[in-house]
Amino acid sequence: MSDQLGALTTIFTEVYYWVTVVFMFLIHVGFCMYEVGASRRKHMMHTLMKNTMVIPLVTVTFFYFGWWIYFGWINGPFITGGVADAPWATPWSELMGTHMGGKPMSDALTADDTMGWARINGVFWAAFLLFSWTAASIVSGAVIERIRSGAFWLLAVLIGSFTWIIDAAWGWSPDGWMIQLLGYHDAYASGVIHAIAGGFALGVLVHLGPRIGKFRADGTPRNIVPHNPWLVTIGLFLIYTGFWGFYVACNIPIFDIGPAAGMSESFFSTTNIYLAPTTTSAITFNFLMSLSGGLMAAYLISKGDAFWTYSGGLAGVIAASSGNDLYHPIQAMIIAAVGVVFVYKMHFWVERRFKIDDVVGAVAVHGYGGFFGVVIAGFVLWGYPSSMNPDYAAVTPWGQFIGAIIMFFVLGFLPAWIVAGILKGMGLLRIPERVELAGLDVSEYHGRYLDKAEVAMAERKEARERGYLKA
């Protein structure tokens, strides 16, 4: 750090990721508000705590093993190679702590490792960690009002610190095997975060079952109304805001791509996660245009329903996210609009056909929207290089389709279906029916409502005794 320009670049990058992390925190705030608003009053504090505790549990486990998986499992392992060395990311690495970048103590680390990672490791880890929270939080909304918190938190660790980061190693790193062999391209995580989380939620919902009263005797669904629609919409606004941070967190702000392009001189650019060129300006165009396409289509197809219009804005961005580093803004808008129609139709078809009670539409917005986004990028970006390495496969419709299957079903649905099935078999998945009926917040032991009523009644009693009210 004795060269001023090098120090400026390094410390700018460090602060850049830190800012994205703060923005992305709003995603979690938004999801909490959304879920609390969507739940009924009798369940709302339980719903809040269920999602809040994702933060510490996924954070500590992402420190213990998630971060290492991202670097260590890029080859599968055993698809394009073995377990890769990542001595800066093991939880016992000196670089997983305060470090000045000087001579390493450990023989496993080189001087280059310490210089490069000492200042970036924590903020880069945190940027990925916030994606981990998001993955778990997407699942959280689908299962509210009847899942046991303990079961959900185990499932949250499974997706937040294990399965999603495997898919990131495979399909969201410059040398992941899916990039090498399939030409997989998913710049802003349509599949890597959204499809996997939607598939995971579906895997849990199959075992969890619907809320009591959700379906009529003839199998048609009832609309269980959110207790606070205003909170739902503000939550979604905050998710949009955090999503901006998510987008820039998916980029590397300053990187010399000249050598990788075969140039004799340096060429500094912002890159996507694959170290291929894009610009922050491009993704700003495309984020806003895909948000707009999603909102406009959702408004029309839902006939102005606020819940689905807001969700449609989110689904629109998700549907365009795979290729939003490269699309033209109007392409992004149209892809978003078409994706939202697909998401909306699929949600109600699956709900009626399979009796899936997805409270916040998470499987649809994130799962089907993400799946659609990955697949459509295969057609629109057909033939584009998937990375700077000319030996890796190019983007194709079939590569993207296989990628979408891996994200939604293999790493999303399947692990959730297996683990949720085990938890169900142990009687740990769903709350007792009588407690569900009474309400998770309304009980003899956690009687917030009872306490409130009791205090109000006690005040009246004392007011009468003091002569302020008639006896």
Place this chain on the structure above:
Amino acid sequence: MSTGIESWNVNLLDIGPMYPFPGTEMLWVIIGLATWILWHIIQIKMENRVYDREDAHYKDSAVLEKAMVLAEAETLVESMKAHDPENFKTS
């Protein structure tokens, strides 16, 4: 006695880890992992106890009925009525 850094008046390019007790990282990881697993065990046992107790409580259908009325109350007045209908009338 020093747990780590003893002076900043050195060549800063030589400074690596700055946290106390460098070299003990593996021990902290083991403690951290054990704490995480233990937390889940304690939490699940705690949650099971609460639900078992609540479920038993609601086996009395009158108690469950009262809880459901209370759960559906939109206002404090409705909650008070549900909680103590007799005394509410006199207030």
